Amino acid sequence: MDKKWLVRSLLFTVGSVMLCAWLIGPGGALPQGGALSAVSVVAPASSLVLTDENLVDGLASLELPVRIAKVDLNGQILSIDLRVAEEQFDKQRLYQSMAEVISFAMEDTSNIDQLLLRLIAEDQWLGTRYLLLAADVRRGAWPVQALEELRNSGQEELSPSLIRWFRITATHLWKEHIPY
Known part of the structure; x- marks a missing residue:
């Protein structure tokens, strides 16, 4: 037995x-x-898988107050440069643009795990570009309310929490002209 x-x-x-x-x-x-991962259960059914073929169409749907200067998709990393003209040096508009791009990359897509976002000032007369602000945003590294806080920052300085969650780095030029 x-x-x-x-x-x-x-x-x-x-x-x-x-x-x-x-x-x-x-x-x-x-x-x-x-x-089953939390993302597959929570993510909306219409999540976009971002590829080189649909990258332009996906970004064209965004209504940004500033123009996109450069985009690169490398696996699960999306890099976007936003061109800031002199007349667009308005923190509220810039923060709203950042929030929209972060929302698109992290909420509307299912395959982007890291967003490298840069705000670039361009001198139209000389054609030179200057880095103002950079963010290294990673999926799941920030709470849900962070995007609303960024959208509603207005002309105020960004909170230390937002700076930490979105890994924001400001250059001397940003601090000098648009203190955050």
Whole structure:
């Protein structure tokens, strides 16, 4: 009787392992990683998978008060430079633009895990560009209310929490002309 119990246990264990391997493996019933992730459960069904083919169309849907100067998509990293003209040196408009780009990258797409966002001042007469502000935004590294706080910052300085959550770095030029 002990032999039958041992054989049954062994067969059950081998069968369970094979079933798990089939569920987790390529083409299996579960998503990659073998478990449902919070993103796949919470993310809206219409999440965009951003690729080189739909990058322009996705960004064209954004209504930004400043123009996009440069975009690069490298795997799960999206880099965007926003061109700031002299007449656009308005913190509220710049913060709103940053919030919209962050929202697009982190809420509207499902495959972008890091956004490298830069505000670039351009001297129209000389054609030179100057970095004003940079942000390194990572999915899941900031609370939900952070975007609303950024949108509603107005002309105020950014809170230390926002600076930390979005990994914001200001250049001397930004601090001199638009103190944050």
